[in-house]
Amino acid sequence: MEDRGIVGEFALIDWIRRREGKRSASSWTQLGIGDDCAILRVGATSDLLVTTDMLMDGRHFLLEQDGPEAAGYKAMGVNLSDIAAMAGIPRAAVVAVALPRGAAVRVAQGLHAGMSALAERFGVDLVGGDTNAWDGPLVIAVTLLGQATARGAVRRAGARPGDAILVTGPLGGSLAAGRHLRPVPRVDEALALHEAAPIHAMIDLSDGLSSDLGHILDESGGVGAVLDAEAIPIHADATDLSGRDGVSALLHALNDGEDFELCLAVAPDDADRLLAAPPAATRLYRVGAIAATPGMWLRSPDGRLSPIAPRGFDHFRTEG
Amino acid sequence: MEDRGIVGEFALIDWIRRREGKRSASSWTQLGIGDDCAILRVGATSDLLVTTDMLMDGRHFLLEQDGPEAAGYKAMGVNLSDIAAMAGIPRAAVVAVALPRGAAVRVAQGLHAGMSALAERFGVDLVGGDTNAWDGPLVIAVTLLGQATARGAVRRAGARPGDAILVTGPLGGSLAAGRHLRPVPRVDEALALHEAAPIHAMIDLSDGLSSDLGHILDESGGVGAVLDAEAIPIHADATDLSGRDGVSALLHALNDGEDFELCLAVAPDDADRLLAAPPAATRLYRVGAIAATPGMWLRSPDGRLSPIAPRGFDHFRTEG
Numbered sequence A, B: 001m002e003d004r005g006i007v008g009e010f011a012l013i014d015w016i017r018r019r020e021g022k023r024s025a026s027s028w029t030q031l032g033i034g035d036d037c038a039i040l041r042v043g044a045t046s047d048l049l050v051t052t053d054m055l056m057d058g059r060h061f062l063l064e065q066d067g068p069e070a071a072g073y074k075a076m077g078v079n080l081s082d083i084a085a086m087a088g089i090p091r092a093a094v095v096a097v098a099l100p101r102g103a104a105v106r107v108a109q110g111l112h113a114g115m116s117a118l119a120e121r122f123g124v125d126l127v128g129g130d131t132n133a134w135d136g137p138l139v140i141a142v143t144l145l146g147q148a149t150a151r152g153a154v155r156r157a158g159a160r161p162g163d164a165i166l167v168t169g170p171l172g173g174s175l176a177a178g179r180h181l182r183p184v185p186r187v188d189e190a191l192a193l194h195e196a197a198p199i200h201a202m203i204d205l206s207d208g209l210s211s212d213l214g215h216i217l218d219e220s221g222g223v224g225a226v227l228d229a230e231a232i233p234i235h236a237d238a239t240d241l242s243g244r245d246g247v248s249a250l251l252h253a254l255n256d257g258e259d260f261e262l263c264l265a266v267a268p269d270d271a272d273r274l275l276a277a278p279p280a281a282t283r284l285y286r287v288g289a290i291a292a293t294p295g296m297w298l299r300s301p302d303g304r305l306s307p308i309a310p311r312g313f314d315h316f317r318t319e320g
Helices: A009-022 A063-085 A104-121 A187-196 A209-220 A236-245 A249-255 A268-276 B009-022 B068-085 B104-121 B187-196 B209-220 B236-245 B249-255 B268-276
Strands: A029-031 A038-041 A047-056 A088-100 A125-134 A139-148 A164-167 A201-204 A224-228 A262-266 A285-291 A295-299 A305-307 B029-031 B038-041 B047-056 B088-100 B125-134 B139-148 B164-167 B201-204 B224-228 B262-266 B285-291 B295-299 B305-307
Touching: A009 B104, A009 B125, A029 B125, A038 B088, A038 B125, A047 A063, A047 B088, A047 B125, A047 B139, A063 A088, A063 A104, A063 A139, A063 A187, A063 A201, A088 A104, A088 A187, A088 B038, A088 B047, A088 B139, A104 A125, A104 B009, A125 B009, A125 B029, A125 B038, A125 B047, A139 B047, A139 B088, A139 B139, A164 A268, A187 A262, A187 A268, A201 A209, A209 A224, A209 A249, A209 A262, A209 A285, A209 A295, A236 A249, A262 A268, A268 A285, A285 A295, B047 B068, B068 B088, B068 B104, B068 B139, B068 B187, B068 B201, B088 B104, B088 B187, B104 B125, B164 B268, B187 B262, B187 B268, B201 B209, B209 B224, B209 B249, B209 B262, B209 B285, B209 B295, B236 B249, B262 B268, B268 B285, B285 B295
Parallel strands: A088 A125, A224 A295, B088 B125, B224 B295
Antiparallel strands: A029 A038, A038 A047, A047 A139, A088 A139, A164 A262, A164 A285, A201 A262, A224 A285, A295 A305, B029 B038, B038 B047, B047 B139, B088 B139, B164 B262, B164 B285, B201 B262, B224 B285, B295 B305
16 A cells, blocks of 8 residues: 555545545535535435444443443444434434354344334334354444434534534543443434524534544634633543543543534524523533634633643554 | 344344334334345435445455455445345445454555445445454444335345246355455346346345245245256356365355345246346346245256255354
8 A cells, every 4th residue: 555654543534535535426425424424415305314333342342341232222322423413313224233153142132122222212213234143242333324404414514713612511531431331312402403503513522522623623624723621511420530540630521532422613692592591401511612723722711722632532543 | 031032143133123113213214124225215206225234354254365455345245236136226335344453554445445446336435434443353344325216126025926036147156266255246237127127026145045035935925936956057166166065066056155146036028038138238047936835946857846945144153
């Protein structure tokens, strides 16, 4: 391969995206690689959302400790979170699994129970799949299809200078506390917010606020962000973890992954309105604002700005 | 779990299917679990086809021996074969991978090259994915979306007594000869056949003729099949394998998996017409006929009938 310079996951995704961007064979493709979901135009008016996530034993869950229901729940949950990030309506899923031989049927039934709990709650039909058994660890790949509303899908691109940056819940410590196994996908919240105000850009927080907000900035083209240190909602799990590992709770809130809350950019007066009366009882925190110059900055209470490095999760770097 | 009686892959799929059949939350679902693709009605008129297949190193390919391009080619090829089996037009794919750590980028680029070869040929956009690295073997899950033509998708259900059973190529010995790595999905052939005559039922031969034809019989409800021993096209690979393992070439043609040819049922006069002038230069072999009584039978040249047991691939039973 010529591209020996590629070292990380996001560089690889960019490499594939550049190659794919050059050819778009199908008239269906409205938005390809690089957002939470792809957008396909199938009929005259319908925008179809497509997302896929793969979970592996030992990496995204521990089968022995957490059990198959938790793995199934999380596999469906993280995909629902991607549909939420586009303010879409989830519709149908296909599931492919590599099951540990010997326990294949028991594990498959547990996975199904965990997935069904979320699928039923969010109106998702399980319409197909592929079942395999092997001597390796459990692997689950869910592909979820959804539908954009009449307001259109919300992309990562679209944040404008001056926009308020909001998040839908306290952040940090999810992995250490096991909260990552029980994400509550913000599907209803996203639909209600998008109905109440135009959302300029949105992403779900899977890799960590500093990384995921970085994606919004990159995609929105030449904008930056200033986050207010005192405004970032810190989860109790982050505080607990900080007591054990000595890393500040704020850094955990900025950099830990798998919160599965939403991060969105809206016009400042829309933010005021949404914060005053959150639709669908959505928890909302204003954490900062989009800036006209690139970069990500943390503002201390004394007004001092310090740069934030994206420290979120890179699947190629981090040990499982 | 109450269902301790489930021992095989197909019993598990039935178990899930029964549970899913009871609830169909989304108005999109026209056809759920149990065919080569799901059928979703997205817009007013568009039927969307969805299929997913997962391939694992050591099971569906040998990464060390075959290389990542072959794995990528096969992963796309088997999914295209499922779209072909519904006589659909492939449109867009998402790909989730668990890459071996250390070689993650090199393997990903090889996979992409192998997939792109087929994707470009068949007009498929790669619109999204999920990249992970781990200490386990390479796992690839492709989900392919396609579109039914105005004639509608061809299902497994629909074979009628008297129908001719056709296959699109010689069978057997694919795995032993390595042919399984280079399937040429019969997308164009399926579209041309469906344009030329109403196809009553169709499936792609992934698990073996005896198993896959069995699915058509099961889904078509209370019908059977008689296959003519002398009419079954035997691949040279099956003859070679027979010389080595002593199992008859005919049994290899009946039971070996991964031929990725199509098996279809059409009215007998349509079969005559198609065989006389195959559309799109499709190879066509008439191997038997659908019978009014359940069961699958092999007719010897002397007219004697012997029962055929489905001996194809069960992912839960067979060693990898």
